Each structure stands twice: as structure tokens, then as C-alpha cells.
Amino acid sequence: MRLMRLLASTAALFVITGSNARADVDVLVTYLRQQVKQPPVLSNLDPIPENLGPAGAEVGLKDNQTTGQFLGHNYSMELQDVPIGGDLLGAAQEALNLSPFIVLDAPAADILRVADLPEAEGALIFNVAAPDVELRNDACRANLLHSIPSDVMRSDALIQFLGRKKWSDLALVSGTHESDIRFSDALKYSAWKFGLTIQDEKTWVFDADMRRNAAQEVPLFTQDFKDHDVLLVADEIGDFGRYIAYNTWLPRPIAGSEGMVPQAWSHVVEQWGAAQLQSRFHDHTGRDMRSKDYAAWAALRTIGEAVTRTGSNQIEDLRSFILSDAFELGGFKGRPMNYRDWNGQLRQPIPIVTDRALVAQAPIDGYLHQMTELDTLGLDRPESKCTAFKE
Structure with missing residues (x-):
């Protein structure tokens, strides 16, 4: 055999x-x-x-x-x-x-x-x-x-999932590293594209040791956010996001670079x-x-x-x-x-994961495309300014 x-x-x-x-x-x-x-x-x-x-x-x-x-x-x-x-x-x-x-x-x-x-x-x-x-x-x-x-493929995946859940009001915390700023920009672009609202955003500028101070500092840092469904975190270098989880003023899900994370694998x-x-x-x-x-x-x-x-x-x-x-x-x-x-x-496809489980995989059901639903993630043909491939 x-x-x-x-x-x-x-x-x-x-x-x-x-x-x-x-x-x-x-x-x-x-x-x-x-x-x-x-x-x-x-x-x-x-x-x-x-x-x-x-x-x-x-x-x-x-x-x-x-x-x-x-x-x-x-x-x-x-x-x-x-x-x-x-x-x-x-x-x-x-x-x-x-x-x-x-x-x-x-x-x-x-x-x-x-x-x-x-x-x-x-x-x-x-x-x-x-x-x-x-x-x-x-x-x-x-x-x-x-x-x-691309950053936008990942952010589109996450925002599709949040939209499907009808978690449409968002807040955003972003780091200052170049990769944090890129991902933050991608999250804002995706939220605009899929009709979600980022009501408040802040930049993480703490230089204190959050391993000792997170329980005191993070609630104060997030206290003046308007009521929101999900807190987005743009911390692509893995610096501060872990200390935000479970320490926010309002008990809310965390997503982006921490919590529910869209990844290639x-x-x-x-x-x-x-x-x-x-x-x-x-x-x-x-x-x-x-x-x-x-x-x-x-x-x-x-x-x-x-x-x-x-x-x-x-x-x-x-x-x-x-x-x-x-x-x-x-x-x-x-x-x-x-x-x-x-x-x-x-x-x-882009898996949306926690440390221990697959939450969902984008493209999310309901986000349709005339050619392939995979093109709802990232720059679609009308969005891309690339001309090199036409030559």
C-alpha cells in the first residue's frame, strides 16, 4: 500500500x-x-x-x-x-x-x-x-x-472583526517608535475605511518602570477617555502594551499589538x-x-x-x-x-489571535468584494498608487 x-x-x-x-x-x-x-x-x-x-x-x-x-x-x-x-x-x-x-x-x-x-x-x-x-x-x-x-492588511483584519462585533467606538494608545506610529496610522485608516470611530487617542510617553507602577499610572492615563467598546494599542516593539491590559479605568477589551492581535502567523x-x-x-x-x-x-x-x-x-x-x-x-x-x-x-488571510487561541480569521464574513474577499485586506487596486507593475 x-x-x-x-x-x-x-x-x-x-x-x-x-x-x-x-x-x-x-x-x-x-x-x-x-x-x-x-x-x-x-x-x-x-x-x-x-x-x-x-x-x-x-x-x-x-x-x-x-x-x-x-x-x-x-x-x-x-x-x-x-x-x-x-x-x-x-x-x-x-x-x-x-x-x-x-x-x-x-x-x-x-x-x-x-x-x-x-x-x-x-x-x-x-x-x-x-x-x-x-x-x-x-x-x-x-x-x-x-x-x-502590510500594516494595513493587519489593521483591516482587526477592524473588520470589531465591526462585525459592532464594537464601533474605539480609543487608541500609541507608542513613539516608528513602527508604533505606522501601525497607529494603519488602525486609523482602517477605522475610517470600515466606518468605526476612534473617539480618543493618546501617546504613551511614560519613562517610569511600569512593572511597579502600572496599577497606579494606567488608570489615571485612561481615565479621561470617553466611553468606548475597545481600547486599541499600537505597541509594535512590545514595550508597554502588556502593562495596559487589566489596568484601564474602564474594563474594556484590548486589541492591536496586545490582547487580540492580527498577525501573519x-x-x-x-x-x-x-x-x-x-x-x-x-x-x-x-x-x-x-x-x-x-x-x-x-x-x-x-x-x-x-x-x-x-x-x-x-x-x-x-x-x-x-x-x-x-x-x-x-x-x-x-x-x-x-x-x-x-x-x-x-x-x-490574517489570523486574529490571543496568546492561547485563535479568535477569528480575516477576511471576516460579511465583508464582500467583487473579485476576492482577500482584497478587503490592505490596499485594493483602486487604493494603490503603485504603477511599477503596469510597465
Whole structure:
């Protein structure tokens, strides 16, 4: 019986690729990571794994190799780490001289610098780290695809859920870090788009030790908020949000960067075969998969799926296929995922989670779209100012 299943699987792969079966194809991917200085936070309870991102790419590489061994497709990956203040562009040029496939783990400004290199023209670069909406808008690049969701995709997911619950009156507390401000702006945009109201907002500027003072300071900080249904928290660096929960003047749900959190991936996602991916990742790393890991895994699997379906490692063939209606990526989130042909963003459901459970998964029922409900998350075609993909 096991032999019959193996033969059936091999036959299925032959049908998928037709005459391309056993065609020798070599694919080298460079995972290029710019190390960045992490901002100080009040608590050190959530250390950042050293292999955050590359670990997901390694699992994706293994998946590609499993399929590739039947087809003569050979996948390999090199990790290039650029230290803080190091020569990212030089490392990128070196990588592009070896292969046009780059998985790029860097801040938005550095991503654009790499994408604009002469050597990067015609390359296929996957952004797995920067959620900045500008990269999907007027700062988009034709050689740049995004497997990490944008800030607005996450905020749209959360606001859809709140709207479905009819929790329409909101308050907002935001930190001062650049990523906090971006997510705060995204939450305000999503609230406006879906007809919810942010009645009050404040900026968190405390420099006291909230581990000792939260029970005294947070009630006073939130006391003058108008009555609201949910308190939104924009604390993307994980600094203060944990101390706001259960200490507010009014007993209200917390959502955003704390409480109910919209994420690309979480260890609590178990449906749709996700438990199998979670198990494989844990076996490989000894830890849970995080959002950047998932984005890196999706980038490698995008390359692998495109090579499998086309039997080619040529960039133009792969890019055309990836941006076509024929491309589908099984992402263990209940729906086939594909890329928006107007800005290169990977369409994907967004889980809304707590530390211990999946609360909901967006798009939320009732939010309709003429093409696909996944396009209710993030910049839809009429919203995006990206023109690079039209050229």
C-alpha cells in the first residue's frame, strides 16, 4: 500500500509538470539579512530568536527539496548577514552576481536601496520583514514582492472583526517608535475605511518602570477617555502594551499589538493543516513559528511552486507565472494564496489571535468584494498608487 501511494504521488508530479519532469533545474536563493539595533523595552520576557526569519526559509527550502528530488530540481540557499553599519549594498551585489533570487530581511529604506541597484534589475526579491504600506504604494518596485502582510492588511483584519462585533467606538494608545506610529496610522485608516470611530487617542510617553507602577499610572492615563467598546494599542516593539491590559479605568477589551492581535502567523493556528507545518517547524528549530518565519517560508515556497509548475528557473517565466491567476500557494490558512498583480503583495488571510487561541480569521464574513474577499485586506487596486507593475 505504501508503495502504491508513492507511485501515485510520483505520477501526480509528472502530470503537473508534463514534459518538464526530470529536467535539471538549479535554483540558488540568497537570504540577505540586515542586522538592526533593537530599541530598548521595559521587559525582556520576549527575546528575539537569532534565527528569526532564516529558520522559516530553511523549512521552506526543505519543502522545495522534497518535491524537487522527483523532478531534477535542485534548491540551495545561502545566508548572508550584514552587521549593523555594514555594507548591505555590497553584499546584495555579491548575491545578485550569483543568483537573481533574493529573500530580503531588512528595513524598508534598505529594501528600496537594494531593489534599485542596477544588478537588481530583472531580479526577484521577496520582502519578508517590512510591513510599510509605502512599499506597496507609490514606493513599489517591479522586482519586489511581499510575503509579509502590510500594516494595513493587519489593521483591516482587526477592524473588520470589531465591526462585525459592532464594537464601533474605539480609543487608541500609541507608542513613539516608528513602527508604533505606522501601525497607529494603519488602525486609523482602517477605522475610517470600515466606518468605526476612534473617539480618543493618546501617546504613551511614560519613562517610569511600569512593572511597579502600572496599577497606579494606567488608570489615571485612561481615565479621561470617553466611553468606548475597545481600547486599541499600537505597541509594535512590545514595550508597554502588556502593562495596559487589566489596568484601564474602564474594563474594556484590548486589541492591536496586545490582547487580540492580527498577525501573519501564530503558534495557535492549528486548523487547515497548520498543525503539520507547526510541527515540522518546531522539529527543525525547537521553537514556535513566528510571522517573519512564515513570510520567509512563503517566499521560498513561492519560488518552489513556480519552478515546479513552469519547469523553469528563468526570472521572466517565474515572475509572469507568480503574478498570474494560475499561481496558487497553499499556506495552511484555509484559502489558496496568490499575489496582487498591481503591487506584488501576497494575498493571505490574517489570523486574529490571543496568546492561547485563535479568535477569528480575516477576511471576516460579511465583508464582500467583487473579485476576492482577500482584497478587503490592505490596499485594493483602486487604493494603490503603485504603477511599477503596469510597465
